[in-house]
Amino acid sequence: MDGQTERCAHCGTPTTEGRFCTNCGAELGTEPTNPRVFPSPSDTAERVYAVSGPLFADEVPPAAPPPVASEPANEPAYLAPTPHRQQAAGPGLWVAVAAALVVVLLLGGFLLLHGLGGNGDATGSTPPIVPTSNRSPSSTGSPSSPSSSASTTSSSPTVRVTGPPTNVAGFARASAPRHAPSGVDFGGRPVTYVAANLIDGRNDTCWRTPGDATGTELTFRLDQPTRLSRVGLVNGYSKTAYAGGRAFDWYHGNRRVLAVEWLFDDGSSVTQRFGDDRNLQQIRISPVTTAVVRLRLTAVSPPGHGRAARDDTAISEVMLLGRTG
DSSP, rough: TTOOOOOOOOTTTHHHHHBOOOOTBBBBOOSSSOTTTOOTTTTOOOOOOSSOSSTTTTTOOOOOOOOOOOOOSSSTTTTTOOGOOOOOHHHHHHHHHHHHHHHHHHHHHHHHTTTSSSOOOOTTOOOOOOOOOGGGGTTTOOOOHHHHHHHHHOOOOOOOOOOOOOGGGGSSEESOOOOOOOOOTTTTTEOOOOOGGSSOOOOOEEEESOOOOOEEEEEEEEEEEEEEEEEEEEEOOOOOOETTEEEEEHHHSSSSSSEEEETTTTOEEEEEEOOOOOOOOEEEEEEEEEEEEEEEEEEEOOOSSSTTTSSEEOOOEHHHHHHHE
């Protein structure tokens, strides 16, 4: 053994005397038939083994290149002829092609002349697109032209709203001569005081302007003339905030609107007064049709007191109840 321990080439177990391995039962002195299943720990040489198929699902050996077929001695009948065997078309082929063209021309001429009724005037038998009886200028019951029909359809009367009156302020464009600058709330979120806040449907937002806003006029332009039956507003900043366990009542901290005048397109106006109530305060008015509503502030409260005191005039929301049409 020359001082080296013999091992089984199949499983690597040291061998003893005998013909077969006592561990795997393989015949000693033979090479493994599939070294990737039974690798030899002492064999590090890279050998190539013939594998009849993949050992595992993800071990797919590369496909062998397809064999190059040798040229057969006798060429089969279905193979395309080689270049040296091509032959020029004979005169018989050209005669057949010319005869076929003559037949096609004769058949086309016959159908053109006789296929529409047997006379020689093919265009005379084509029916008109519009019957001549309906095109007579003396006919009183002739249909209107397409242009007049289209114009009649586009000029249909305006559909009136038949349901109950709704708050149409959200369909208006609100504007004010001025507003307070933007800020942030106690949570660090941005807060604006623009006129659009008057018609956003939220009482925790507001239009606000510095100081006493008596005489200020707000404008609401509706998307179409509307018949109003009620008007109203939230006459202050109807919001309470909390910071450090303390409440900040912005309704009583800011100035509140005490009286306004509502003005409409026909020149009529309605006066409304407000109490100390952070909810919507509304009044019924004589129905009036208008496309623009102007709101003039005629009385404002003094600044509030306490930790939420501000010298600003605020309105949270405006209501315009009516129906269009």
